[in-house]
Amino acid sequence: MSKEKSRIIVKRVVGGKHQAHGGSWKIAYADFMTAMMAFFLVMWLLSIASPKQREGIAEYFNMPLKVALTGGQKTSTSSSVIPGGGIDHMEVDGEVKRANADAADTERLRELKRRLEQVIDANPVLKQFRPQLLIDITSEGLRIQIVDSRNRPMFDLASAKVEPYMSVILREIGPVLNELPNKITLAGHTDATPYVLGAKSYSNWELSADRANASRRxxxxxxxxxxxxxxxxxxxxxxxxxKADPLDPVNRRISIIVLNRRAQAQIEQENATGGNAGLKIDNQKDAASQIREGAPGTVDGSKVGTEKP
Incomplete structure (x- = not known):
């Protein structure tokens, strides 16, 4: 046996300590608190907003994104994945510019709608007739409808004579319409109560047109x-x-539409096309008349002239 002492090795087991979890949970908690603060801030802003402001916010979010970007029902006529109309989206032609113009036009009409509502609220006379004023945005533009009621008719019975309160409404609205260059259309509507002679004599057709013209004046x-x-x-x-009750007084109304850019251009184009077609027909009739009757300097429609010496 060796005389040298054996070396004794002692192993001391140190108790395990809790490992630090780091600070990642703090970042997640801070994000959560930020989101909650933003949420309660939005809820607070909605609670103090007026009904008209909430209506405007709801109307903004109800507008489809496709309509906001492209205007109308068209999505894109280009083959590009991104709706636009060409490689260079800064070009003056193509869908990008038309979409921007349509969006700006719609925003101007929305601003006019808010302006009209302010005028109505600020005028005590108009405010009492607010239930008879319907203002909304349609595919043609901003529509203002003044509807009849059983207790407050807009015109005399079966007449185009404007009642005094109706005159006040129209005269207050008139100057506001000048704030935009957009043109307007007026339409007169009646209920289904027929005249004695029906459509053979003076009827609802003439009455509605007369009332529309009286409103224009x-x-x-x-x-x-x-x-x-x-x-x-x-x-x-x-x-x-x-539609359920054709005799309902609300069917008697005057509809004023502040046309958007597309609707106005379409009506003007239709009028121009019709005018050119009518002019062409008149020219053809004149030429045919000259051939039949023999215009001066013609024989049976054939031109004749004198030879130069």
Whole structure:
């Protein structure tokens, strides 16, 4: 046995300590608290907003993104994955510019809608007739409808004579319409109550057209520019507001539409096309008449002349 002492090795087991978890949980907790603060801030802002402000916010989010970007029902006519209309999206032609113009036009009409609502709220006379004023945005533009009621008719019975309160409404609205260059159309509507002789004599067609023209005159008397009107028409009872009851007084109304850019261009194009077609027909008739009757300097429609010496 060796005389040397054996070396004794002692192993001391140190108790395990808790490992630090780091600070990642703090970042997640801070993000959560930030999101909660933003949420409660939004809820607080909605609680103090007026009903009109909440209506405007809801109307903004109800507008489809496709309509906001491209205007109307069209999505894109280009083959590009990104709707736009060409490689260079800064070009003046293509869908990008048209979409921007349509969006700006819609925003101007929305601003006019807010302006009209402010005028109505600020005027005590108009405010009491607020239930009879319907203002909304349609595919053609900003529509202002003044509807009849059983207790407050807009016109005399079976007449185009404007009642005093109706005159006040139209004359207050007239100057506001001048704030945009957009033209307007007016349409008169009646209920389905027929005249004694029906459509053979003076009927709802003539009455609705006369009431639309009477409304146009009141708008101009209030300060609206004379060249603002693009179309005036009477549609009788063909477009009832309450389709379930054709005799409902609300079907008797005046509809004013502040046209958007597309609707105005379409109407102007239709009018121009019709005018050119009519002029062409008239020219053809004149030429045919000259051939039949023999215009001066012609024989049986054939030109004759004198030879130079």
């Amino acid at each position: 009141e708008l101009i008397s209030g300060g609206m520019n004379e060249d603002k009107t693009l179309r005036v028409m009477g549609v009788a009872s063909t477009m009832n507001l309450n």
